[in-house]
Amino acid sequence: xxxxxTSIIGLAELGAAVxxxxxxxxxxxxxxxxxxxxxxxxxxxxxxxxxxxxxxxQDTGVSRRHAKIVRLADGTVQLVDxxxxxxxxxxxxxxxxxxxxxxxxxxxxATTILKFSYQDDLExxxxxxxxxxxxxxxxxxCFNKKYxxxxxxxxxxxxxxxxxxxxxxxxxxDHFKRVNDxxxxxxxxxxxxxxxxxxxxTTRADDVVARYGGEEFALIMRNTSKSEALIAGGRIRARxxxxxxxxxxxxxxxxxxxxxxxxxxSGTGDADALIKAADACLxxxxxxxRNRVVAKE
Numbered sequence: 001x002x003x004x005x006t007s008i009i010g011l012a013e014l015g016a017a018v019x020x021x022x023x024x025x026x027x028x029x030x031x032x033x034x035x036x037x038x039x040x041x042x043x044x045x046x047x048x049x050x051x052x053x054x055x056x057x058q059d060t061g062v063s064r065r066h067a068k069i070v071r072l073a074d075g076t077v078q079l080v081d082x083x084x085x086x087x088x089x090x091x092x093x094x095x096x097x098x099x100x101x102x103x104x105x106x107x108x109x110a111t112t113i114l115k116f117s118y119q120d121d122l123e124x125x126x127x128x129x130x131x132x133x134x135x136x137x138x139x140x141x142c143f144n145k146k147y148x149x150x151x152x153x154x155x156x157x158x159x160x161x162x163x164x165x166x167x168x169x170x171x172x173x174d175h176f177k178r179v180n181d182x183x184x185x186x187x188x189x190x191x192x193x194x195x196x197x198x199x200x201x202t203t204r205a206d207d208v209v210a211r212y213g214g215e216e217f218a219l220i221m222r223n224t225s226k227s228e229a230l231i232a233g234g235r236i237r238a239r240x241x242x243x244x245x246x247x248x249x250x251x252x253x254x255x256x257x258x259x260x261x262x263x264x265x266s267g268t269g270d271a272d273a274l275i276k277a278a279d280a281c282l283x284x285x286x287x288x289x290r291n292r293v294v295a296k297e
Contacts, residue, residue, distance in 0.1 A: 001179030005039060006065065006123055018036065022118035022119055022120050022125065023039055023040065023041070023118065023119060023120075023121075024039070024040035024071070024077050024116070024117075024118060025037050025039050025040065025116075025117050025118070025119045025124065025127070026038045026039075026040070026045075026055065026069070026106070026114040026115070026116055027039065027113055027114065027115045027117060027127060028112065028113070028115075029105070029113050029114070029115045030111055030112060030113040031057070031110075031112030031113060032057070032059060032111075032112065032150060032151070032154050033056055033057050033135075033150075033151075034134075035127075035130060035131040035134050035135070036131050036278065037124070037127045037128060037131060037222065038054065038055050038114075039124065040069060040071060040077060040123060042054070042071075042238065043070065043071050044068055044069065044070050044071070045068065045069045046065055046067075046068045046069075046082075047062075047065070047067045047068065047069070047108055047114075048062060048063060048064050048065040048066040048067075048082075049062045049063070049064055049065050049158070050064045050065065051206075053065065055069075055114075057108055057109055057112050058066065058154035058155070058157065058158055059108070059109030059110055059111055059112045059154070060109055060110040060111075060157075061085070061086040061108075061109040061110050062084075062108050062109040062112070063082070063084040063085050063086070065082050065084075065108075066081075066082060066084040066088065066108050067079060067080060067081050067082055067088045067106075067108060068080050068082055069100075069121070074098075076099050076100075077099070077100045077116070078098065078099050078100065078101055079095065079096060079097065079098050079099075079104075079106060079116075080096070080097045081095060081096050081097065084108070086109070088106065088107070088108055089106070089107040089108075090104055090105070090106055090107075091104055091105055092107075100116045100283075101116075102116065102117055102118050103116065103117065104116040105116070107196060108199075108227050117145060126250060133176060134147075135147040137210075137211040137281070139189060139192060139193060139211075140192055140193055140196035140211050141196070142196050142199075142209045142211045142217065143210040143211070143213065144209050144210065145210060145212055145213060148208065148210035148212065148218050148220070149271070151208055151210075151220065152168070152220060152271040152274070152275070153270070153271045155208075155220055155222060156263055156270065156271060156274065158222070159222065159223075160263070164222070164223050165223060165224055165225045165226075165228075165262055165263070166212075166220070166221070166222055166223070166224065166262065166263045167220075167221040167224040167226065167228070167229035167260055167261070167262045167263075168218065168219070168220055168221070168226070168260070168261050168262075168263075168274050168275065168277075168278045169218070169219040169221065169229060169232070169236075169258050169259065169260045169278065170212065170216065170217075170218055170219075170258070170259045170260075170275070170278040170282045171199070171216065171217045171218070171219065171233075171235050171236070171241060171256055171257070171258045171282070172215060172216045172217075172256065172257050172258075172286065173191065173192070173215040173216075173254060173255075173256055174254070174255045174257055174286075174290040174291060175290075176188065176191070176200075176214070176215035179191055179252060179254070183247055183248075183250060183252060186192055186247070187247040187248070188252070190245075190247045190250060191245060191247070191254055192211075192215065194243065194245050194254075195217075195240055195254065196211065198208070198236070198239050198240055198243060199219065199236055199240075202232075202235055202236050202281075203219060203221075203236075204221075205234070206222060206270055207219060207220060207221050207222070208252060209218040211290040215216060218278075219232075219236075219274075224258065224262075225262065226262045226295050229260045229262060229268065230260065230295050232294040233258040233260055233295075234293050236258065237255070237256055237257075237258055237291065237292070237293055238254065240254055240255060240256045241254075241255050241256075241291060255291035256288050256291070257282060257285040257290050257291060257292060257293075258281075258282065258292075258293040258295065259278045259279060259280065259282030259283070259284065259285055259293075259294050259295075260275055260278060260281055260294070260295040260296065261274050261277035261278040261280075261281060261295070261296045262295070262296070277296050278296075280296070281294040281295060281296055282294070
């Protein structure tokens with residue numbers, strides 16, 4: 001009978017063995033965008049606050065290029081601090097570089113924590129679905145109000161830090177109650193989905209479109225001045241008005257009113273003030289006859 005032997009596997013060998021069966025992933029478990037997952041599908045991922053990095057973190061204390069995650073030749077994954085101003089922590093300990101093991105928690109900035117995990121395809125898909133269900137509105141597939149309210153302050157802080165413009169548009173479908181009363185709530189849902197798709201198709205990939213409540217939508221536009229926001233809002237308004245929307249064979253003409261505020265030009269420095277300013281412009285557009293775009297003077 002062959003003698004049983006216990007094999008001792010080193011950290012590198014264990015990491016390589018796990019990596020062959022699963023993919024290295026990083027899940028945000030605290031801070032902005034909780035639940036979002038990043039997959040190590042390249043040799044290196046950089047973490048920081050600039051738009052050109054793989055894992056962008058808008059959090060206090062995050063450097064432009066804060067840290068990097070590297071897949072080594074033996075299959076292990078290493079975390080490297082890029083001489084960040086406030087340092088990179090792994091499991092509460094400040095590090096210069098460290099080989100990661102499943103379950104390690106990486107902190108960058110004041111609140112953001114990423115959990116390192118090896119996941120198979122089913123686990124990856126489950127995590128993506130969980131994140132999407134947490135941040136998306138089920139009916140329109142726009143971002144939901146909770147995500148919008150968490151995202152706006154970080155985008156304002158980014159704009160102030162880089163001295164760039166940020167515009168917020170609040171949009172409301174005109175006479176939406178009349179659509180529900182005349183054609184029914186299923187028709188109303190169809191109109192909401194259709195208008196949401198028009199807005200999403202008309203905006204840039206970096207813009208954030210959210211359902212704010214009922215028939216109201218919000219649009220965050222980075223690096224967008226008041227004049228540029230007015231052009232963008234006018235394009236949305238025109239496309240909604242020109243759309244041939246119908247339900248059960250019944251044509252349903254739809255228009256939208258839009259109010260715009262810009263954080264640098266309006267002097268607003270926080271999310272509540274910016275929303276209030278954009279809402280005031282939206283009410284002005286409504287009171288002025290609807291189907292128009294109004295921006296704060």
